[in-house]
Amino acid sequence: AQSVAQPEDQVNVAEGNPLTVKCTYSVSGNPYLFWYVQYPNRGLQFLLKYITGDNLVKGSYGFEAEFNKSQTSFHLKKPSALVSDSALYFCAVRASYNTDKLIFGTGTRLQVFP
Amino acid sequence: NAGVMQNPRHLVRRRGQEARLRCSPMKGHSHVYWYRQLPEEGLKFMVYLQKENIIDESGMPKERFSAEFPKEGPSILRIQQVVRGDSAAYFCASSPVDSPRNQPQHFGDGTRLSIL
Numbered sequence: 088a089q090s091v092a093q094p095e096d097q098v099n100v101a102e103g104n105p106l107t108v109k110c111t112y113s114v115s116g117n118p119y120l121f122w123y124v125q126y127p128n129r130g131l132q133f134l135l136k137y138i139t140g141d142n143l144v145k146g147s148y149g150f151e152a153e154f155n156k157s158q159t160s161f162h163l164k165k166p167s168a169l170v171s172d173s174a175l176y177f178c179a180v181r182a183s184y185n186t187d188k189l190i191f192g193t194g195t196r197l198q199v200f201p
Numbered sequence: 202n203a204g205v206m207q208n209p210r211h212l213v214r215r216r217g218q219e220a221r222l223r224c225s226p227m228k229g230h231s232h233v234y235w236y237r238q239l240p241e242e243g244l245k246f247m248v249y250l251q252k253e254n255i256i257d258e259s260g261m262p263k264e265r266f267s268a269e270f271p272k273e274g275p276s277i278l279r280i281q282q283v284v285r286g287d288s289a290a291y292f293c294a295s296s297p298v299d300s301p302r303n304q305p306q307h308f309g310d311g312t313r314l315s316i317l
Contacts, residue, residue, distance in 0.1 A: 119303055130205070130292055130308035131244070138303045177243055187302055188234065188257060189294075191243035 089114045091180050093192035100168045101200050108163040108195045110178030118180050120161040121189065122152055125175040134176075137161060148172070168199045203228050205309035206275075207293050213315045214283050222278040222312045226295030233276045234306060235268060238290040250276060280314075288316045 090113045100106045112118055119138055123131035135146025142154045152163045161178060175196050179189040206225040214220050226233050231252055236244040249257040250270035261268070265283075270276040280287055290313050294306035 121305055123308075128310070128313075130207075130310045131294075133305040133307065136303075136305055181302060187232065187249055187296075188246040188260070189236075189244075189306060190246070191236075193243045 089180055089190045091178050091190055091192035093176075093178055093195045095195050096193075097196040097198060099198045099200065102170050103167050106165050106168045106172070106197065106199070108176050108178075108197060110161045110163065110192060111159050112161060112178070112180045113159065114180050118161075120152075120154065121179045121181070122146065122150070122161075122163050123177045123179065125177065125194075131177060134163070168197075170199045170201050173197055173199045205230075205293055205295050205307050207291075207309035207312050209312060210310065211313050211315070213317060215317045216284055217282050220280040220283050220287070220314055222280075222291050222293075222314070223275045224278070224293030224295075224309060225275040226293075227297075227307050229297060230295035230307070231298050232296045233270050234294045234296075235276075235278050236292045236294065238292060238311070240289075244292060247278070283314075283316050285316045288314055290314075 092111045121136045122134040125131050134150050135144050137144050137154045145151045150165050154161050175194045177194050178192040181189050208223050233250045235247040238244045246260040248261050248268045253272050265281045267279045290311045292308050292311045294308045296304050296306045
């Protein structure tokens with residue numbers, strides 16, 4: 088069965104410092120991986136995706152993510168955090184072969200302190 | 202605004218009433234997905250529809266819940282005889298016709314359903 092794990096409920100980081108939000112997945116076949124961000128009382132906004140190709144994927148707002156097949160991970164990163172990055176972040180996976188639905192992790196709350 | 206439109210944004214119902222949630226996909230999108238988000242949890246897939254067809258309803262509760270996406274008009278998620286446990290945020294997402302599996306789904310702002 089497909090699954091996504093986000094091991095940290097919350098990540099705290101000081102503004103200007105690098106941030107990492109962790110995600111591991113389990114899926115049969117090649118995964119399609121996505122990161123979304125959710126602000127209060129809003130829907131999810133797409134940040135970036137990995138389908139194939141380079142393991143380092145660049146996305147919106149300066150975020151990037153690294154796909155690691157051997158570790159089945161897709162960690163979200165940003166070199167320098169902003170206070171405005173504070174939000175709820177979701178990792179999601181879709182098996183490439185037979186389904187269109189997304190399987191989401193439970194989310195990680197990112198808090199960036201000034 | 203060419204985004205996914207959901208209405209109402211907030212809906213309050215008493216136990217036993219019916220709730221109807223509407224979703225208009227992005228222009229040019231013909232794939233619609235419904236997800237439910239319980240407080241402090243991730244999104245759980247409910248149903249995937251194309252025009253006039255239910256493609257995958259593996260996440261739908263067996264009773265009281267139904268969904269449609271008619272040829273004309275928005276997609277509707279219908280919950281009959283609501284109970285307190287139905288209180289949640291319901292999100293609709295859409296994706297384009299071509300290669301939907303490697304395209305991101307675009308989400309609406311959701312409908313927050315509260316059951317009294």
